[in-house]
Amino acid sequence: MPDEIELGLLSEPLLDCVAAAELLNVRVSWVRDATRLGQLPCLRVGRHLRFTRAMLEEWLAVQVSATPGRGIGGSSARAPGAPRARFRRSTQAALIASLAESPNAKRGGRDGK
Numbered sequence: 001m002p003d004e005i006e007l008g009l010l011s012e013p014l015l016d017c018v019a020a021a022e023l024l025n026v027r028v029s030w031v032r033d034a035t036r037l038g039q040l041p042c043l044r045v046g047r048h049l050r051f052t053r054a055m056l057e058e059w060l061a062v063q064v065s066a067t068p069g070r071g072i073g074g075s076s077a078r079a080p081g082a083p084r085a086r087f088r089r090s091t092q093a094a095l096i097a098s099l100a101e102s103p104n105a106k107r108g109g110r111d112g113k
Contacts, residue, residue, distance in 0.1 A: 014043065014050040023056055 021028040034040035035049055041059055043050045 012053060014045070014052060015056070016051075017049055020051045020056060023053065024060070 017028050017031045021031045035042045041055055
């Protein structure tokens with residue numbers, strides 16, 4: 001019986017993050033982040049993330065049935081009084097660095113000042 005399950009998984013090629021992102025029509029970084037956070041199921045082959053088409057289709061069906069009317073991954077609108085989503089640390093650091101720059105340092109390109 002365990003052999004049948006293993007053969008079922010390997011009857012089709014495993015998808016990498018790029019192929020999974022194409023199938024789900026999302027960015028590759030989203031696929032990696034979702035698997036790291038445990039939101040998207042994956043198979044780990046050594047340090048590599050791999051997916052089966054059936055695995056992604058099953059996950060998608062659960063997402064659609066679990067969130068009627070909201071779409072996959074939740075709604076972009078916040079509920080009143082709900083806290084704002086935090087920026088990723090790298091994004092937050094880049095934003096702070098760009099705000100810390102003087103406004104005159106960025107002018108040099110277009111109007112020649």
